Amino acid sequence: MWLFGILLLYFSYSVYAKQNCPLYGLGYPKPTNLLAQPGIKKAAESLDSVFSQYIENANSTGSEKFSYSVEVFSADEDEPLWSRYWTAPNLETLNSTGVTKVDGDTVYRLGSVTKVLTILTFLAEAGDGIWNDPITKYIPEIKAMVDDGIDNSHSITKPDWDFITIGSLASQMSGLVRDYALLGELTQGSTAARAAQIGFPIIGSAEIPPCGNRPVCNRTQFFEGLNKLPPSFSPYVTPAYSDIGYTLLGYALEQMTGKSFGQLVQDKVILPLGLNHTFYSTPKDSLGIIPGGRYQTNWAFNMGNESPTGNMYTSSSDLSRIGRAILRSSLLPPAMTRRWLKPVTFSSDPKSGVGMPWGVRQLPLTKGTDSPYQFATSFNKVGTLGKYTAMLAIIPDFDIGFSILVAGEAPSGLGTSLADALSNTYLPTMINTARSQANEMYGGTYSSSDSALNSSLSIVVDSATPGLSLSSWISNGTNLMFYSVAMAHNITKSYWEKVRPSVHLYPTGLWDATSDGGKRVAFKAVFEDLSLSNASKPFTTDCATWISVAGIMYGSKPLDQFIFNIDAAGNVTSVENAALRNRLEKVA
Numbered sequence: 001m002w003l004f005g006i007l008l009l010y011f012s013y014s015v016y017a018k019q020n021c022p023l024y025g026l027g028y029p030k031p032t033n034l035l036a037q038p039g040i041k042k043a044a045e046s047l048d049s050v051f052s053q054y055i056e057n058a059n060s061t062g063s064e065k066f067s068y069s070v071e072v073f074s075a076d077e078d079e080p081l082w083s084r085y086w087t088a089p090n091l092e093t094l095n096s097t098g099v100t101k102v103d104g105d106t107v108y109r110l111g112s113v114t115k116v117l118t119i120l121t122f123l124a125e126a127g128d129g130i131w132n133d134p135i136t137k138y139i140p141e142i143k144a145m146v147d148d149g150i151d152n153s154h155s156i157t158k159p160d161w162d163f164i165t166i167g168s169l170a171s172q173m174s175g176l177v178r179d180y181a182l183l184g185e186l187t188q189g190s191t192a193a194r195a196a197q198i199g200f201p202i203i204g205s206a207e208i209p210p211c212g213n214r215p216v217c218n219r220t221q222f223f224e225g226l227n228k229l230p231p232s233f234s235p236y237v238t239p240a241y242s243d244i245g246y247t248l249l250g251y252a253l254e255q256m257t258g259k260s261f262g263q264l265v266q267d268k269v270i271l272p273l274g275l276n277h278t279f280y281s282t283p284k285d286s287l288g289i290i291p292g293g294r295y296q297t298n299w300a301f302n303m304g305n306e307s308p309t310g311n312m313y314t315s316s317s318d319l320s321r322i323g324r325a326i327l328r329s330s331l332l333p334p335a336m337t338r339r340w341l342k343p344v345t346f347s348s349d350p351k352s353g354v355g356m357p358w359g360v361r362q363l364p365l366t367k368g369t370d371s372p373y374q375f376a377t378s379f380n381k382v383g384t385l386g387k388y389t390a391m392l393a394i395i396p397d398f399d400i401g402f403s404i405l406v407a408g409e410a411p412s413g414l415g416t417s418l419a420d421a422l423s424n425t426y427l428p429t430m431i432n433t434a435r436s437q438a439n440e441m442y443g444g445t446y447s448s449s450d451s452a453l454n455s456s457l458s459i460v461v462d463s464a465t466p467g468l469s470l471s472s473w474i475s476n477g478t479n480l481m482f483y484s485v486a487m488a489h490n491i492t493k494s495y496w497e498k499v500r501p502s503v504h505l506y507p508t509g510l511w512d513a514t515s516d517g518g519k520r521v522a523f524k525a526v527f528e529d530l531s532l533s534n535a536s537k538p539f540t541t542d543c544a545t546w547i548s549v550a551g552i553m554y555g556s557k558p559l560d561q562f563i564f565n566i567d568a569a570g571n572v573t574s575v576e577n578a579a580l581r582n583r584l585e586k587v588a
C-alpha cells in the first residue's frame with residue numbers, strides 16, 4: 001500500500017514545503033467588478049486617511065505649496081478605483097493664470113512621461129517590426145554623418161550609427177548621450193558663469209551650443225550639434241537614458257509618414273481615445289495648474305522639435321485613460337502590447353529593468369523573503385519639468401495602474417513616494433481580491449458524473465501559495481497528484497516515497513466562446529516536487545518551471561492543460577483535462 005504512505009508523507013510534510021515557482025506574470029485570473037468589492041472600498045478609505053494624515057499635512061511635507069491629481073485606475077472599470085485632488089493653499093497668492101482648484105480634468109505638464117505617448121504613437125502608426133532598422137535609414141542628416149567603410153564599433157568620438165536601431169533608441173540602449181544643449185549643458189543660462197568660477201576653462205563660442213532652452217534648437221542646429229557629441233557607449237552595452245533618442249524617434253516617424261509628430265499623436269492617440277485634456281503643445285492657461293508665472297513654472301516652455309521627448313500635457317483622468325488603453329490594448333494588437341510590456345534589459349538593481357521607455361520594477365506581493373517568486377511587475381515612467389512632476393505606472397499582473405501629477409514646490413521624490421503609498425495599499429488588496437474571486441469561481445470539488453469511476457479533483461486558493469492549488473486529483477482510482485509530478489520529474493521508483501507533489505494552475509489567457517453563450521477557459525498546471533531542496537546556486541535553480549510547460553503529452557494533448565467550462569451565467573460547471581480526455585462536473 002505505498003500510495004497510502006505517499007499521501008501521509010504529503011500531508012505531514014506540506015508545512016515545510018519549499019516555495020512554489022509560478023509561471024511568470026500569470027498569477028490569478030484578473031479580478032473583476034472591482035468597484036463593488038468591499039476590499040477595494042476599504043483600500044480607498046485607508047488611502048484617504050493616509051493622504052490626509054501624512055501628505056496633506058503641511059507640517060511634514062510643505063503641502064501648502066504643491067497641488068496634485070492622483071488616480072488608481074483599472075482596465076476593468078472606466079471610473080478610477082480611487083482618486084484624490086489637492087490644491088495648494090498658496091495657489092491663490094501666486095496670481096496664477098491657470099485653474100484655482102485642481103480636479104481630474106486639470107492639465108499638468110508630463111515632462112518625460114511624454115515618452116510613453118511617443119512610443120504608443122510610434123507603435124500605433126508603424127508597429128514594432130522596424131525596431132531593428134538602423135536610424136540612418138530614416139534620418140538623412142544622420143546618414144550623412146556616417147563615413148562609409150569606417151569602423152565606429154568602438155570609436156570614442158563617433159556613435160556607431162549603422163547599429164543604432166529604432167529599438168535601441170526606444171529602449172535607452174543606443175549608447176547616445178542624454179541631451180544636446182537642453183539639460184545639463186553648463187554653458188547655458190546662469191550656470192555658465194558659475195562653471196567658469198569653479199575652474200572650467202573658457203571655451204570659444206564655436207564650442208558653445210547656439211541654442212538650447214531659449215531658443216530651442218531647430219532641426220539644422222540639432223543635427224549640427226549631434227555631429228559633435230561623443231557616444232557614452234556602443235549600442236546595447238548598458239542602458240543609458242537619452243532624450244536625444246526620443247527626439248530622433250520623432251524625426252524618424254515624421255520621415256516615414258510625411259506628417260508632423262504632433263499631428264501623429266493627435267490622429268493615432270488623442271482622437272481615438274477621446275483625450276480632451278491631452279495636448280502636444282501648450283493649451284489654454286485656463287485648463288492647467290500653473291503654480292507661478294507661465295514661463296517661470298515652465299508651463300509655456302515649448303520644446304519645439306524635441307517635443308517627442310518631453311513636451312506633452314495631460315490631466316489625471318486622461319492619463320488613466322491612456323493607461324487603461326494600454327492595458328486593454330485598445331490601439332494595438334494584443335501581442336504587440338505584450339511585447340511592449342516587457343523589459344528589454346536588466347539594470348544594476350536586480351529587481352529592476354528597462355523597457356520602452358519603461359522603468360520596470362518587481363514589486364513583492366508577500367512580506368519579507370518568504371515567497372521570493374511571488375511579485376507583480378510594474379512598467380512605469382516618471383517625468384519632471386520645471387514645477388511639474390508626473391508618473392504613470394502600469395501593473396499588468398492585476399490590470400491596474402497609477403496616474404500621478406504634481407505641480408508646485410514639492411519635496412523631491414514626492415511622485416514616487418505617492419506611488420509607494422498606492423502600491424502598499426493596492427497590491428495587497430488586489431491579490432486578496434484576485435484570490436477570493438478565484439476561490440469563489442473555481443474553488444471546490446469536481447467529480448465524474450459516472451459514479452462507477454473514482455475520478456475527482458479539488459481546488460483551493462490559499463493565501464500562501466500562488467495560483468489555484470489542487471488539493472487532490474484522482475483519475476479512475478489513481479492519484480494523479482503524485483503521478484503527474486513523478487512523471488514530470490522522471491522520479492524513479494526508489495524515490496517515490498520522498499516525493500511531495502504540488503500541482504498549481506495558472507490562467508493562460510486562452511479561451512473559446514461556446515454556442516450557448518458560455519466559455520471554455522484554459523489554465524496551465526505546474527507539477528512540482530516540494531521535497532527537492534531550495535537551491536539558488538550559480539547554475540542550480542529551484543525556480544525554472546517555464547521549462548517544463550507542456551512537458552507531458554498524451555496523444556498530442558498536454559497533461560498540464562485544464563479547461564474549465566463556464567456557463568452563460570458565468571458559473572463554472574466542469575473541468576476537463578486535455579490528456580485524460582475526461583470531464584469532471586463541479587459539485588455544488
Ligand SMILES: *[C@@H]1O[C@H](CO)[C@@H](O)[C@H](O)[C@H]1NC(C)=O
Pocket residue numbers: 057058059
Ligand atoms: C502643525 O504645527 C503647528 C505648530 O507646531 C501645530 O499647531 C499644528 O497643529 C500642526 N498641524 C498639523 C496638521 O499637524
Ligand SMILES: *[C@@H]1O[C@H](CO)[C@@H](O)[C@H](O)[C@H]1NC(C)=O
Pocket residue numbers: 093094095
Ligand atoms: C500678485 O499680484 C499682486 C497685485 O498686482 C502683487 O502685489 C503681488 O506681488 C503678486 N504676487 C506674485 C506672487 O506675483
Ligand SMILES: *[C@@H]1O[C@H](CO)[C@@H](O)[C@H](O)[C@H]1NC(C)=O
Pocket residue numbers: 218219220221
Ligand atoms: C535654424 O536656425 C539657424 C540660426 O537661426 C538658421 O540659420 C537656420 O536656417 C535654421 N534652420 C531651420 C531648418 O530653420
Ligand SMILES: *[C@@H]1O[C@H](CO)[C@@H](O)[C@H](O)[C@H]1NC(C)=O
Pocket residue numbers: 273274275276
Ligand atoms: C471629448 O469630447 C468629445 C466631443 O465633445 C466627446 O464626444 C467625448 O465624449 C469627450 N471625451 C471624453 C473622454 O470625455
Ligand SMILES: *[C@@H]1O[C@H](CO)[C@@H](O)[C@H](O)[C@H]1NC(C)=O
Pocket residue numbers: 453476
Ligand atoms: C478504469 O479503470 C479500470 C480498471 O483499471 C478499467 O477497466 C477502466 O477501463 C477504466 N475506466 C476508464 C474510463 O478509464
Ligand SMILES: *[C@@H]1O[C@H](CO)[C@@H](O)[C@H](O)[C@H]1NC(C)=O
Pocket residue numbers: 003454474476477478479
Ligand atoms: C479513490 O482513489 C483514491 C486514490 O487511489 C483512494 O485513496 C480512494 O480510497 C478511492 N476511493 C474510493 C471510494 O474507492
Ligand SMILES: *[C@@H]1O[C@H](CO)[C@@H](O)[C@H](O)[C@H]1NC(C)=O
Pocket residue numbers: 490492
Ligand atoms: C528517466 O530516468 C531513467 C532512470 O533513471 C533514465 O534511464 C531515463 O533516461 C530518464 N529519462 C529522461 C527523459 O530523463
Ligand SMILES: *[C@@H]1O[C@H](CO)[C@@H](O)[C@H](O)[C@H]1NC(C)=O
Pocket residue numbers: 569570571
Ligand atoms: C450562477 O451565478 C449567479 C451570478 O453570478 C449566482 O447568483 C448563482 O447563484 C450561480 N448559480 C449557481 C448554480 O451557482
